[in-house]
Amino acid sequence: MKLILSTSNIVSGGPSVIRRITSTKSNVELLNSLRFNFVAAQHIEPSHTNECCQHIHSPPRKLAYSDYSTWTSQDGDTLYVPTLDLSASGLTEDRSQYDITVKLFYLPGIPTSRRCEHTCSAIDLVLRVLHVNSIDLLIVSFPGISFDADGEEEEVVDGDDESEYNNMIQTWQTLELLHEKGMIAQLGLAEFDRERLEKFLPHTKVQPSVDQINVKDCCVVPKDLILYAKEKNIELLTHNDCTDILPRGTTRDLLSRGAHGAGILAVAPDADDGGIKGDIEPQWVVKYTAVVKDRGVIENKGYFALAEVGSCIRTSS
Secondary structure, eight states: OEEEEEOOOTTTTSOGGGOOOTTSOHHHHHHHHHHHHHHHHTTOOOEEOSOTTOOOEEOOSSOOOSOGGGTOEEETTEEEESOOOGGGOSOSSOGGGEEEEEEEEEOTTSOGGGHHHHHHHHHHHHHHHHTOSOEEEEEEEOTTOOOOTTSOOOOOOSSOHHHHHHHHHHHHHHHHHHHHTTSEEEEEEESOOHHHHHHHGGGOSSOOSEEEEOOSSTTOOOHHHHHHHHHTTOEEEEOOOOSSOSOHHHHHHHHBSSTTOOSSBOSSTTOOSSSBOSEEEEEEEEEEEEEETTTTEEEEEEEEEEEEEESSOOSOO
């Protein structure tokens, strides 16, 4: 079974309890926003925080486990958590008034052969929820790669280095096809230093317009990367996203019948507690942001995530 998790609009489309400081790390923002959307869908009043300096609420100690089918919906082998209400989504002004940026996280341990399907599915959900036909920028985050301003890079975890580069190039070709169809205006990468860019760019037909990097020390960007990006007309942007944004254990805690869980999955793969049994494997996460151009205001921001659950998780496509 596939589970489509969604946050709704965490800026204004959902309850005020999910409005938060934008500097929060992306995995924290994602998880809290999902929890609050699950709460809202079940019509459970969140508990209020006692800290006067915060404008957020805490999730209830325990969600209702009565019947998750009352606030989710199933279409074939796909369960939407919660039910996806497209009638209340979209943008308030004409499409031309917005810059829409999407970041797609390919998660560790997932076969690269699934990325074409995953990319199309993730983009389709964003287009449907915003009621648009295209996005302005798609940034992709590959698993096992991180940028360190001090030059200490995380090792690639999905196979050897050369094999992973070939996989990234193959994935990029899928993105180029979506660009050719007019669904994506610009493409971007995350965590690429100069060496990676020099190796990657010769294999592209559509060059990345953006390289998004995580700089731990404020404004410390290697000079060689700055010069190379300027030469290739690539804009350097910074972010505070986590690479492994939705680990398996975290996903089970989020959806299980344990404390703070949504009551959908069993607390363990073989637990007989009324939840769905089986292993859980997150496949991808996508973050989307719609900014009103002339005001620089974020009008719509949210996340989708796909996870597979069952007694036999696919090991290949």
